Amino acid sequence: MISPRIRELADTIQPLFNDQAAQALTEFWASIPTLPGNFGRLEDFAKHIAMVRNETLPASDRLGLYVFCAEHAIAAEPVGVEGPSGTRRDLASFLRGASPASILARQFGIERLVIDCGLAGEPEQGTHVYRVCEGAIDFALGSALTEDQLNTALEIGVSLAEDAAQRFDCVGIAQLGSGATVAASAVLGTLTGRPPLEITYLDDVLDQDSVATRRIAIQQGFARHQMEAISPLAAVRSFGGVDLAVMTGFLLAAAYARLPVFADGFCGTVAALAARSVAPDSLDAVLFPGCSNDPAWLIALETLGVTPLLQLEATEGAGFHAVLALHLVASLLQAARLIAPDVADTGAGNLDQRPSPS
Numbered sequence: 249m250i251s252p253r254i255r256e257l258a259d260t261i262q263p264l265f266n267d268q269a270a271q272a273l274t275e276f277w278a279s280i281p282t283l284p285g286n287f288g289r290l291e292d293f294a295k296h297i298a299m300v301r302n303e304t305l306p307a308s309d310r311l312g313l314y315v316f317c318a319e320h321a322i323a324a325e326p327v328g329v330e331g332p333s334g335t336r337r338d339l340a341s342f343l344r345g346a347s348p349a350s351i352l353a354r355q356f357g358i359e360r361l362v363i364d365c366g367l368a369g370e371p372e373q374g375t376h377v378y379r380v381c382e383g384a385i386d387f388a389l390g391s392a393l394t395e396d397q398l399n400t401a402l403e404i405g406v407s408l409a410e411d412a413a414q415r416f417d418c419v420g421i422a423q424l425g426s427g428a429t430v431a432a433s434a435v436l437g438t439l440t441g442r443p444p445l446e447i448t449y450l451d452d453v454l455d456q457d458s459v460a461t462r463r464i465a466i467q468q469g470f471a472r473h474q475m476e477a478i479s480p481l482a483a484v485r486s487f488g489g490v491d492l493a494v495m496t497g498f499l500l501a502a503a504y505a506r507l508p509v510f511a512d513g514f515c516g517t518v519a520a521l522a523a524r525s526v527a528p529d530s531l532d533a534v535l536f537p538g539c540s541n542d543p544a545w546l547i548a549l550e551t552l553g554v555t556p557l558l559q560l561e562a563t564e565g566a567g568f569h570a571v572l573a574l575h576l577v578a579s580l581l582q583a584a585r586l587i588a589p590d591v592a593d594t595g596a597g598n599l600d601q602r603p604s605p606s
Contacts, residue, residue: 250481251399254497257406257527261503264532265299276304280587293535293557293577294584297418300508300533305585308578311358312416313349313567314408314498315342317375318366318491320427321386334426335367342424342566343374349422349567356575359416365404366490367425378404384488387434387469391476392488398481401490405497412498413505418578420537420570421498421519422512423491432518434466434487436548438477439521444470449514449544451563480525495519496526503530510537512570517548524552535577538562538569 273295285291298306319335341347343362345354353360364375368382380401384392393401412419429449437447444463453459473486484493495511496519502509503523511520511534524531531552538558539545549556557573 249395251403253406254399254402254500254526257500257504258530259527261500261527261529263529264302264503264506269299269302270295272304273298276588280584282587287580289555289557290576290580293573294580296535297508297577297581300506301417302506305588306581307417308581310416310418311356311574311578312361312412312419313353313358313422313571313574314361314363314412314419315349315422315424315567316363316365316491316494317424318364318428318489318494319368319383319425320392320431320489321383321389335424336372338424338566339367339372339375343372347566348564349571352571352575353567356571358420358571358574362424363408363494365401365494378408378494380404380490380494384431384490387431387487388465388472391473391486392431393485393490393493395485397490398485398493401493402481402497402500405494405499406501408494409498409501409507410505413502413507416507418508418510418574419502420510420512420567420574421495421516422565422567422570423495423515424566425489425491428489428491428515430462430466431488432492432515433462433544434469435483435492435522436518436544436551437466437470438473438483438487439480439525440547440551442547443467447544447547449542451514451540451542451545452565480522484522491515492519492522496522499523499534500527500530503527503533507533508535509533510535510570510573512537512567513565514542514545514548516570517545517552521548521552535573537573 342350362375364377371377380397433447433449444466448463477483477486500523520534536554536556539556540563541561
């Protein structure tokens with residue numbers, strides 16, 4: 249049973265877009281002294297953020313990147329992913345500022361917050377510890393999370409988003425942890441009804457011999473949980489992991505708080521799909537920074553009916569696409585404030601007269 253807090257939140261999320269606001273934004277960008285369409289899809293994303301914030305020209309100075317870390321017992325199986333040692337290595341690299349996303353975030357002035365929501369062992373210095381459990385159960389053996397763990401993870405995500413809405417103008421979310429893409433693939437298949445052959449994420453498979461093994465593991469998970477994964481959140485509980493559940497709660501609360509979120513990576517996209525399945529209008533607050541050519545990732549985006557900003561065909565994770573997109577869109581908004589100082593000086597007023605939720 250989903251906690252009353254999550255159910256109430258989902259029921260209160262309303263559409264963030266409306267025709268009046270869209271017309272006001274179209275008129276504003278047409279008034280900027282440049283050729284129409286000069287900024288391409290960057291302008292579309294700037295408008296998207298403005299719609300979410302309910303402001304013609306929203307501030308874009310305070311940027312944050314939340315990286316959710318958890319371990320998955322499925323990673324201990326031969327499914328083509330590294331286990332806990334790989335997670336710890338990648339986490340240490342990110343924390344010391346040596347990963348691509350971490351380096352770029354520092355250069356662009358994007359605050360990094362690493363959330364340990366389901367790692368095992370001693371916490372790493374520099375992480376914010378909100379552990380629900382020490383790693384999810386192998387979904388081939390049982391439900392990855394208990395009902396209590398699922399609700400706790402969702403509520404942690406809600407609390408983190410509520411804090412983020414006070415601290416930042418716009419944020420990115422990303423995932424770090426071996427095995428998460430296997431769990432997210434299983435959730436994607438459950439939510440779309442597609443078979444493992446189509447929805448199994450393979451960008452992180454280094455050994456092609458593991459492709460079939462990963463698909464078989466997901467098929468076995470489908471068979472085991474076919475009577476349990478009968479709702480979106482039940483699918484998250486059945487397959488995990490903690491990080492996906494926390495991100496789902498984060499996206500729900502972000503939509504309520506009108507906080508624009510760039511959902512990074514395959515796992516971020518699946519979290520957005522889970523959140524939309526719970527509260528359809530939550531998708532209004534989500535932007536998609538980029539993607540690779542992985543078929544499963546493309547299916548997730550197609551299911552949502554969205555096109556990412558950057559199509560670099562890059563497979564780098566842990567916030568890489570989100571950091572780039574945050575910087576690009578924030579830079580355009582800042583440039584627009586300089587080009588159109590009259591709007592900036594007036595506080596860039598509300599697009600409509602509807603009260604914003606608080």
